[in-house]
Amino acid sequence: MSANYYRRVGAARPSHLMYTAGVGALIDLPNFSVLVKGLESWSHSGLTDYVIDEPRLRTAVNRSLQLYGAAQINELRSAPWVEGADSSPKDAAAQAVGVPVTPFPQWLRCTACNLLAPIDAEAFTFVNNNPRTPHEAKFVHDCKRGKPLAVAARFTLVCITGHLDEFPYVPFVHHGNACSKAPRPLLRMKDHGGNQAANVTLECVACGEQRNIRDAMGERGRRNLPACRGRHPHLGTYEAGCAEEATLMVAGASNQWFPMTLSALALPPGKNADLAELVEERWAELQNVTSRVVFDAFAGTPVYAYLKEYDAEALIAAVQAHQDRLTGKKAEDTAGPVTPPDLLSPEWAVLSSSPVPDATDDFALEEVTVPDRLKDLFADVRQVQRLREARALIGFTRLDAPDPESPEIATPVRLSRTSQNWVPASEVRGEGIFLRVREELMAEWEERMRKSPAMQAHREAFARFRTNRKSDRLHGPFDPMRGWPGERYLALHSLSHLLIRTISLECGYSSASLGERIYAGDEDNPRTGILIYTAVPDSEGTLGGLVSLAEDPHFERIVRRALRDASRCSSDPLCAERLPHEPADYLHGAACHVCLFVSETTCERGNRFLDRRFLVPLGDETDQVLTPISLRP
Incomplete structure (x- = not known):
């Protein structure tokens, strides 16, 4: 790690990463914005006590995502965090732990000369040299006016299926053509203000071509935008063949990211389900109860004392039946609309029970x-x-918020490129x-x-x-x-x-x-x-x-x-x-x-x-x- 560069650029509460800006969302930092990366980039290596144990919620996650057998989610993990990251900010181990992000949008504008260029242009330098003030991390422009702050250009493209992309500044200015003077021209972005609509002029430094961002707004403006490229920047992927129209959006707009979450209250074991439900909810801990010897051993421990309320042979049979369902599940069985998991019925049964x-x-x-x-x-x-309430993030949508009663309405976006055995989660304790x-x-x-x-x-x-x-x-x-x-x-x-x-x-x-x-x-x-x-x-x-x-x-x-x-x-x-x-x-x-x-x-x-x-x-x-x-x- 360089002596004048530290990895931390800010902080967020666990609830913020669940409901406001989780995987795939933009987080506005004081000087630029970042995108939370997919689960492949998260690391819990060297950490302990990050697993949140709530079998009922874990089962609901698998039902919602239609995961079966070995593909199931078996862990709910809190965000990676290590104690001492604030008190010992120069500790390399502490700096390496956290939620991974990447700058986005990756076009920056100089606040002094209005230069507009991609983040990898030689004109910009990243400054993050004080480990105790990560919020002061910023990009600066090496221009004639010193080193003024460079901020993220605020326009992005979004489509209804959840894709997010950079605004195509260079093709837009040149009406879909390449610049006649330079292969990668620099631009200038001039904001003229006004109270009716965005009034921003984009000008090519190389050839002088100009165009106002208003030409990309509204229904008529969509004809001036390219087709959606199917980009998921949080995953680093492109999905070819997206047929949806791209929509111009300001970075940080409220409909840029909607979380898909599930939450469940921790209920007393053995009081909230019949045998089939109990086995499904607590499959991770009951899957090995396949004989009377194992049942007696489990029931004799304080953690599994609730098993004494059930008939041993009936429970063993329920475990075997659930195992048969998992191994016999076929891909075609997962087709069709997703039925929302019922998390409220067991809670109602306990809350209204007598005694x-x-x-x-x-x-x-x-x-x-x-x-x-x-x-x-x-x-x-x-x-x-x-x-105790446990909460899990299972995906997100863009433009349209998900409806818990009608999950088919909005198109969910995955949190990872490849299959993972965990999803982000958080928990709170309280009263009511x-x-x-x-x-x-x-x-x-x-x-x-x-x-x-x-x-x-x-x-x-x-x-x-x-x-x-x-x-x-x-x-x-x-x-x-x-x-x-x-x-x-x-x-x-x-x-x-x-x-x-x-x-x-x-x-x-x-x-x-x-x-x-x-x-x-x-x-x-x-x-x-x-x-x-x-x-x-x-x-x-x-x-x-x-x-x-x-x-x-x-x-x-x-x-x-x-x-x-x-x-x-x-x-x-x-x-x-x-x-x-x-x-x-x-x-x-x-x-x-x-x-x-x-x-x-x-x-x-x-x-x-x-x-x-x-x-x-x-x-x-x-x-x-x-x-x-x-x-x-």
Whole structure:
């Protein structure tokens, strides 16, 4: 390693690498931007304790990726990190550990003379000579004005199938032709400002040819762009034959990268599955239980004591049956649409079980008496005194966000060129409150709402939303209502947001530090649960502050204030009267940033499927309100 060059160029939280900028995404550093490289480039060599053990999540990852047999994912790994990297920044071993990135876009512009050239041009020098300040890493231009900062040129090309490429500056300026004066000409990029659209002129230094970037924008501009080259820069590959149009995009745009993630709560073993599910979830540890001797040896250890709850011969038979399924799986059996893994059913079974399960190091549940004035609304209120949530990144999409209920909508991009036995993961520990709305109340309200004009407007907006998505044209005919979460989901989701916002305002929690899980079920297996929990790995989520709010009198006060606040919004009457009507395809009604929206990291559906008119009367149809009249403000 050179004495004036260090490998670290910044830092990121584990959650940032899962939800904001993981594999294949651009990360904006202070002086340039980088692209997170594929899994082949990641190294955990010399590290320990990087495997996250969560069998249920590991099984869901394999189901989602349709991996079987030897190709299965058998490890969930946290990001490579070594303690002491900050306190001993000159340690070569510490410098070598981290998430690998590469500069992207690889065209740089001098901030002094506007020179535009590729990163490997001799004009630019990389400066990273202070190991204690990796954020000061930068590129400089050796020009007549000293060594001014060189920044990344901000334009890229993206296609709907997930390809990402550099903007073709030289061919664009020369209208698809080569420069007549130089084989690799340098350019100048002049930003003229303005408030209507991008107004950037590109000029060839060699021949003087000029062109404005506006010629590449919009529907007409696409005709001036080359065909997609099928590039995946995080993998270093090109996929020949991509037939999709390339779209001009500014580096760092919010729709440049959408994560495909799965998350699961760690549940007490033996309480959340039948034998077949137990074997599938814990296959890595149970695959060797093929005889009574092995079963007795396993069951005699504290780690596998839960096996005593099962019949030995039945478990051995389930292990053998699962092994037969894996070895007999054929490639043609994996064809067809992917069925989303059901991670919520086992959680609902445990959270709503009676009596509550025994506490473990990762999970502890305690029942709380429902206040008398809330018994018409809630059947159960429970404190989740301990929980552990594991999260896995299994892919990503570009331009269109993935839909957990309809995975065929967007085209996923792989995290690696070759088959890997692991995926990136993270885990958080915290606490929460579980609420169960009365089933009879919800069923009666749901029956009324099926034919209501307001709910019909939501259903029609969802159909338009599905129809208007760019990715849908890749998959031919489809059911526009597939993925509709159902009427009760809107009510539970809206109530969850009301409570999160009230907890944040009244009790001092940051709304971004809270998460939600909605257990609405489906027509065959309806549910009425809401879990609000701390979702960040810091002290705010583990000191008992949230679970204490489930106790009397705090809980009743919070619920009543939430419903009272929902009855009015400073954006009314615009907010109260909002319903999506053709041609609008937004997926919320009476909801906005003032009354119902929360942080994107908090909401499991991106602030969609919300409408407070289903919880409190807003001056229109009062018969569409779910909450009992005694709770109305």
